[in-house]
Amino acid sequence: MDDFDSRFILNFTPTGMIPTREMTPHIPIQPDEIIAEVIEAARLGVNMVHLHARDPKTGEPTYKKEIYSRIISGIREQNKDLVITASTSGRNFSDFDKRAEVLDLTGDAKPDMGSLTLSSLNFNKQASINTPEMIRMLAEKMIQKGIKPELEAFDLGMINYAKYLIRKGLIKPPCYFNLILGNIACAQADMLSLGLMVKELPEGSPWSAGGIGQWQLRMNAMSLVAGGGVRVGLEDNIYYDRQRTVLALNKSLIERVVGIAEVLGRKPYTHKETRDLLGLTG
Helix, strand or coil: HHHHHHHEEECCCCCCCCCCCCCCCCCCCHHHHHHHHHHHHHHCCCEEECCEEEEECCCCEEEEHCCCCCCCHHHHHCCCCEEEECCCCCCCCCHHHHHHHHHHHHHHHHCCCEEEECCCCEEECEEEEHHHHHHHHHHHHHHCCCCCEEEEECHHHHHHHHHHHHCCCCCCCCCCEEEEEECCCCCCCHHHHHHHHHHHHCCCCCCCEEEEEHHHHHHHHHHHHHEEEEEEEECCECCCCCCCCCCCHHHHHHHHHHHHHHHCCCCCCCCCEEEEEEECCC
């Protein structure tokens, strides 16, 4: 491998919108819990974090910018260089003002990036609605606020739509992609699907791959072999083993990925290198 291929983005997804304390006691929900796990993850090699916020009283997903502010500011008090992405997911919230509220944060609470799912999709029990108008509005607001999109692609069509947005000037290279495979209604978690998606990425696009549920480890390993980055965390998968007998810790999932990377002669970018790769300043 050359020097570029030896480094990779290690994107940490600590919480998500689905896991509850009833499902696993290890899911961080309170702002202080999320902050603590992110700081620990950064010491383990994580160079990017994909944040979801939860209501501290109910544990339910929330779009409220004051809660995101507590989390992001708390992380930056201890680590100013980690790349921070805030979710604008449409899985629970369909209103633009709610989804975009986090993009109004400023100062130390301002996220570096905002998630941008590139089409609507069905999960096994729920839909995530992302209309062309919604995607355009979110992309435009990110440009206005100086926040880069973290592009989420679950199949080839979403990558094609990203190219359309580039042509329209709504997203600007370098474009970072999270390729998420194994969802029941999208690209499946196999080498052919991953290879096709990587082949269709805009030239020069950094990317990471993740897998839904039992497919997380498979896609993380495939991505490391293929020269890509990794998306890993309890958001996508709460079990350590494929048989679903051992509940995972975020720490254990990260350590396993870093161990696989070491065997392959790869290691995560430093935080500064990640910022330079993604064209982030400040």
